[in-house]
Amino acid sequence: MNDVALSQVDRLSALLDRFRVRATLFHTGTLCGTQAFEAVPGRGFLHVLRRGQMELRHRPGETPVPRLRLDEPTLLFYPRALRHEFVNPPVDGSDFTCAALDFDGGERNPLVQSLPPLIRVPLAAVDGLGPALDLLFAEADHVRCGSRLLADRLFEVVLIQLLRWILDHPAEAGVTNGLIMGLSDPRLARALVAVHRAPCDEWPLAKMAGVAGMSRSAFAAAFKEATGTTPAAYLTDWRLSLAASMMRTGRPVKQVAAELGFASASALSKAFRQRVGMSPRLWLAANG
CATH class of the missing domain: 1.10.10.60 (Homeodomain-like)
Known part of the structure; x- marks a missing residue:
C-alpha cells in the first residue's frame, strides 16, 4: 500500500458528510453478571471495555465466533443490529463506556454495508486514540454542564478514529471486500472519493x-x-x-x-x- 498516496486522499469526509452517524452515550461504569443488548433495526453499538475480563456471546450462526474471551482494554464496534451479551463476574465486574450508534440510511448506509457484524480492536492498536478516550472518560464519568452532549460528540470522534484504523488495516478488521476494500487501495480510493463528492x-x-x-x-x-x-x-x-x-x-x-x-x-x-x-x-x- 502506498501510504503517502493514501495520506493525500480524505477517504471519510465525503462519506460522513452524506451519511452522518450519531452516537448516544448510555452507560459508563461497572457491569456485573450477564447484560444483553438486543438487536434494534438501524441501531449499532460502540463499547469500550476499559478494565476487566469478560466473555462476549452471540447467537450461533450470526457471527464467525459465537463466544470470545476478552482480557484487555478493547473497542467493540457493532455497525448494525446484532444481539450480543456481556458475561462479567457477578460481583467485581468490568468497566465499560458504551454508546448507541444511529447511521443515516440504516442498513443501506454504505459504510454499514461494507463492514463485518463485529469489529474487535485492542485500544492499544489504534494510534492516537488515547487522548480522545481520556477526554471521553472525563466527560462520561462526571456530571457537569453539557457533559452528556460532549460525551456523545467525543464518541463520534472515537468512531472516526476507529474507521481510519479500519481503512488502513482491513484484513485485521475482518473486511474482505466492499467499499472499505476499495478505499484501502490508493488508486481506487481516488476514484471512489471523486464519485462520493460529485x-x-x-x-x-x-x-x-x-x-x-x-x-x-x-x-x-x-x-x-x-x-x-x-x-x-x-x-x-x-x-x-x-x-x-x-x-x-x-x-x-x-x-x-x-x-x-x-x-x-x-x-x-x-x-x-x-x-x-x-x-x-x-x-x-x-x-x-
Whole structure:
C-alpha cells in the first residue's frame, strides 16, 4: 500500500458528510453478571471495555465466533443490529463506556454495508486514540454542564478514529471486500472519493479509470476484485443510497433525481424498484 498516496486522499469526509452517524452515550461504569443488548433495526453499538475480563456471546450462526474471551482494554464496534451479551463476574465486574450508534440510511448506509457484524480492536492498536478516550472518560464519568452532549460528540470522534484504523488495516478488521476494500487501495480510493463528492456528474468507466490513473480494463478488474461489484453498479447504488436518505427528509423525487444525475424522476423510480424491490413511494411509507 502506498501510504503517502493514501495520506493525500480524505477517504471519510465525503462519506460522513452524506451519511452522518450519531452516537448516544448510555452507560459508563461497572457491569456485573450477564447484560444483553438486543438487536434494534438501524441501531449499532460502540463499547469500550476499559478494565476487566469478560466473555462476549452471540447467537450461533450470526457471527464467525459465537463466544470470545476478552482480557484487555478493547473497542467493540457493532455497525448494525446484532444481539450480543456481556458475561462479567457477578460481583467485581468490568468497566465499560458504551454508546448507541444511529447511521443515516440504516442498513443501506454504505459504510454499514461494507463492514463485518463485529469489529474487535485492542485500544492499544489504534494510534492516537488515547487522548480522545481520556477526554471521553472525563466527560462520561462526571456530571457537569453539557457533559452528556460532549460525551456523545467525543464518541463520534472515537468512531472516526476507529474507521481510519479500519481503512488502513482491513484484513485485521475482518473486511474482505466492499467499499472499505476499495478505499484501502490508493488508486481506487481516488476514484471512489471523486464519485462520493460529485454523484451528479457523469462517470463513465474511462473517467473513473483516469482519476485512478489506470487503464479501463485494469481499473474495472481491480474495482470488481476489491468491492465485489462493477464501477457502474457501485455508482448506481451510491446514488440510490443518497436518494433514499434525501427522500426521507421530504425532498421530492423529481428534485432528488435532478441532483443525483438521473435523467428523470421515472428513471430514478425505475432504478430504485430494481435495487430495493419497491417504488420510492412504497419504500417511504415503510421507512419514513
